[in-house]
Amino acid sequence: MKWLFNSWITGVLLALATFLAWNHRFEVSDHPLNATVIDEKFLKTIPAPRRTHCSIQETEEGPVTHLEREGEGEKGTPAIQIILHDLEDVQFIYISCDYRLKDVVPGEQSWMTAKGIFSDKMEDESSRQPSDFVLFEGSGTQDWTKLEVVRKLTGAVTDTHFYFSVGGKSGSLDLRNLRFSKVAERSWVRFVSIALALGWLSLILRLLWKCDVRNPVRAAGAGLMMLSLLWVGAFPTTITLLAPLSDAFSLDLPDVPKSPPLDSDTAISQASVTPKKSDPAEDQPRNATLPEPESLDDALSAPTPILKENASPEKGANSGVISTQLRKIMIVLSRFHILIFALLSLFWFLLTRSVKSWPFVVALAVLPEMLAHFTFYGLDWKDGVDLSRNLSGVALGFLTWRHRDHIFQITRRAFRKQKA
Numbered sequence: 001m002k003w004l005f006n007s008w009i010t011g012v013l014l015a016l017a018t019f020l021a022w023n024h025r026f027e028v029s030d031h032p033l034n035a036t037v038i039d040e041k042f043l044k045t046i047p048a049p050r051r052t053h054c055s056i057q058e059t060e061e062g063p064v065t066h067l068e069r070e071g072e073g074e075k076g077t078p079a080i081q082i083i084l085h086d087l088e089d090v091q092f093i094y095i096s097c098d099y100r101l102k103d104v105v106p107g108e109q110s111w112m113t114a115k116g117i118f119s120d121k122m123e124d125e126s127s128r129q130p131s132d133f134v135l136f137e138g139s140g141t142q143d144w145t146k147l148e149v150v151r152k153l154t155g156a157v158t159d160t161h162f163y164f165s166v167g168g169k170s171g172s173l174d175l176r177n178l179r180f181s182k183v184a185e186r187s188w189v190r191f192v193s194i195a196l197a198l199g200w201l202s203l204i205l206r207l208l209w210k211c212d213v214r215n216p217v218r219a220a221g222a223g224l225m226m227l228s229l230l231w232v233g234a235f236p237t238t239i240t241l242l243a244p245l246s247d248a249f250s251l252d253l254p255d256v257p258k259s260p261p262l263d264s265d266t267a268i269s270q271a272s273v274t275p276k277k278s279d280p281a282e283d284q285p286r287n288a289t290l291p292e293p294e295s296l297d298d299a300l301s302a303p304t305p306i307l308k309e310n311a312s313p314e315k316g317a318n319s320g321v322i323s324t325q326l327r328k329i330m331i332v333l334s335r336f337h338i339l340i341f342a343l344l345s346l347f348w349f350l351l352t353r354s355v356k357s358w359p360f361v362v363a364l365a366v367l368p369e370m371l372a373h374f375t376f377y378g379l380d381w382k383d384g385v386d387l388s389r390n391l392s393g394v395a396l397g398f399l400t401w402r403h404r405d406h407i408f409q410i411t412r413r414a415f416r417k418q419k420a
Helices: 002-023 042-046 187-210 216-233 264-273 296-301 321-333 337-350 355-374 382-402 404-420
Strands: 026-029 054-059 060-067 079-084 092-105 114-122 134-138 140-150 157-166 171-186
Touching: 002 187, 026 060, 026 092, 042 054, 042 079, 042 114, 060 079, 060 157, 092 114, 092 134, 092 157, 134 140, 157 171, 187 355, 187 404, 216 355, 337 355, 337 382
Parallel strands: none
Antiparallel strands: 026 171, 054 060, 060 171, 079 157, 092 140, 092 171, 114 134, 114 157
């Protein structure tokens, strides 16, 4: 019991240190986008085709960006597109806003909902959209929800486009406190990350020893496997998005200055670049790729396409490539919970050869679903379904390993009969 008590204390301390390091890993860097304020004057600087059925409403809680579709007969998609420029020296962007849905009725296609998405313009003028391009999406009515995430820019990104829209038959989307800031990892992050990884690995190896996994090679393999899968599958990250644990990232955000009033010269300058009105574009399916516009007017009036992700990243953007590829594999395999956890469980027990090591693989199935409760992703009934599938896969893998000799004999007999 003494070793268990000490291990629990060590685990709690490591968990607390990991939580603090994760939520304090970023700091704000000086950049013009830190002063971006989304208000009525900013809205007027966006060309009309990039803001349809969109307005700023003054409320007691401050300005609210309101997008509304009144019915199916209404032409055009209520949307606003915000473009951030000059990102050559930016690696991480902090994104924060509150969003609210009201009576959003989905369209005929599953993707026709209220959503916030993003895409990038690269240094070579090509366009790219990562596979985790959705910030949020939903339908029905949903009260104010806090969105806070840090996005990692991969490759030579010069511009990034944020696109908020109501793609359903009717309903509205409200946004408030929308802001962007350049952030960077603090100087101590790399050192602390290595120290925490070694600490967790030491704890896992100690617990494996208590679970009768005494072979050094098997213990080391199992420990590294567990540590890698927990990092890829349990932490609140996708391929390029990092969410805070529990409350929020600890950032000393600068005050956003009030935008100056528009004088007549500014108004004339903006009017000179506003394109002629064109017919509103129809909703595009998620897999549609639009042709490149031939002129500035076409570029401004074209709807935001759902772009294909670049197959190869820019040179010099290899940081975290292995982790990124693992996350891509996990996203594909996440649709087959029972199968993937059955294979993981089978491989785990083949590696450890110990029945007592079952808590590890169960933790691997439980933590990815339970940790969602501590992020803006939240915990809902779908996570419960996924959890049951994960545990079913673990049980299937364990039973396969437990009766492996019997299964092998049956398979060999069937093969001999077929050969005869």
